[in-house]
Amino acid sequence: MGYHRNNWQQAANNVAGYLPFGREVMAVVNITKAFTDEVGLERLKYVPDGHPVVELPWQPPGPPPDPARVEAVGRQAWEALFADTDRFGARPLLDQVGNLLVPLPPAELDLVIRRFGPQGLLRWDELMHVTDANEEEAYDFYRQQEVFNWLLRTVSPYATMLIGDSMPCSQPTYRLLPEDERAGRTAGWVLPEGPFAQVDGTYLTENWQRVSASTEAMSWQDMDQGRFGTCWMLTSMQAVLQANPAYAPRHLRQEANGSVTFTLYEKGRPYDVTVVADLPMVGNSLYGAKGHSSDPRYAETWPGYYEKAVAQWYRGYEEIAHGGLAARALAFLTARPVQDIDISSPWVIHEIADRKARGQAVTVGTKGQGSDRDTLMGGRLATSHAYFVKDVDVPGGRICLGNPWGDGASRTMWEAWLGFHDIQHYLSNAEAAFTW
Structure with a gap:
């Protein structure tokens, strides 16, 4: 039952001692690999204390943008965002922004979001939290998440990252463990290069016996908890996937622009949570859940996105990272x-x-x-x-x-x-x- 992936280097290290000059050859290989690993890690789009915002290829669905309409709608939405909330009320202004932007095709919405920039997006985020006389926010959490879901599924990868960086409520927060803080490690976010999921129908036992294993792209074998105390939700996902391999594709998907959507249930009702495609990274390693490697260039990322979506739903990693009951998950x-x-x-x-x-x-x-x-x-x-x-x-x-x-x-x-x-x-x- 104790199956795990093995790569060529692990196998070579195990047999090197039995081959002429095997140790010497592997020493050179390991030094070369360490150098190339460090160079490769420098390529990663990692931002300490922040989120990556980089341009990536994207082909928008629908018609090409109409510059005149983008200019007109963008100007009206900007004016609504920065209007006087005491005079007009935050909720009506937010609704006005939504009514202006929802009809836009993806290419035009993307241009408007880019023109808003950090200033406009931050104001949009702040407007959701303006309270009325009853101390109620203009948009409750469910409505906020609906806005983020719509935006993050529709616009370009660049604009999703811009939203993730400039609208704080679109991203869950996380804190380093005390030992990582004492070690001087830096918390940040990375846009991983590893696959969302992959199918590999073979595992090797400790005795190097080949056995059949994962035949699904997202399976219970592909789970490594990471540094957060989220065993209660991760192992529940393992239990569900083992019992029902068809569960994951119906509840966890990567959108065309790279964002990820997870469907969870609150009191029996389904809710979608769409998140930006960056993940927590500390000390050259993914900090949260992942597949069989902590290297962000190779790790399967679906466990991390599942963990991130749940963290977003529960208002931050700190709300799920200190243990819980598997029954809740x-x-x-x-x-x-x-x-x-x-x-x-x-x-x-x-x-x-x-x-x-x-x-x-x-x-x-x-x-x-x-x-x-x-x-x-x-x-x-x-x-x-x-x-x-x-x-x-x-x-x-x-x-x-x-x-x-x-x-x-x-x-x-x-x-x-x-x-x-x-x-x-x-x-x-x-x-x-x-x-x-």
Whole structure:
């Protein structure tokens, strides 16, 4: 069960000791790779304490722009943005801007956004937060997100990045962990070059045995948690994807301009969250969730965009980055009732097997005091950590837990088999939900 990707360099390093001059050859390769890696990282569009804004190729759908209409509509919208809110009210002014811009085809809307520039976009963002006599904002969060969804799906990659840089509420915020701050690392955002998702239907075991694995572009195997404490939502996604491989393409998609949209559920109702295509990066590595590499040039990025969309919905990474209950994530992923599993039941293993056989996603949590830095079961489990149940051995009386730390973790923590007494001793909760 402990599968992970391997590349040519990893394989070569393993056999170098058995070949004449193997170590010497690999030493030269590693030095060359380190140099080219550093040069390659310098190419990345990374902005410390800010967001990248770069021009990228884009072919707008629809007719070519009408310069006269762009000029007229842009001027009227600008005047509405900077009109006196005490006299006209923030909500009517925002509605006027929307009524002017919504009918524009993508190419014309893009030109208007570019002409607004940082000053106009910042004013638009601020206008949403002007309060009335009842201390209510002109646009509530849901309405704000609708505006960002529309803009970020419609305009060019450059304009989406301009919005992400100049309209603070279109992006979730994040903070460095204390140890990263003490080390003097710089927080920032990068436009990664790695693929959104990729299909690779082969994994290798630790014994170099080839096995079939991921056949979907977005699969449960492609998950590495990163530095945020988001195990509760990442492993819930793993559980859902294992139970229903068709889930991801229907809920997570990359738009034609590079922005990414995730559909989640709030009280059973679907909501789209569209986010800019940049991701947190610290110390030459992606800081949040990713595929099987933290290198922003190669990492599959869909886990990071899923994490970012949820962070946007919950008003910032800090709201999701300090742990949570997997049941909460199963609810916004599936819109289905989440059912608790009685882990003290003598039939708990049979019940989990039955639920998985019926297409349910099953997650569990380990005991602890709020930190996953300590371990249980001889180092096999992290405390206060969320896992998903990826396999059940009913005749053997055990279940196998999958770790959202992915194959970036040590082999002993990548997966763990638990018998009935282990379940009683180490787990604090278990829950399940249908995914179809």
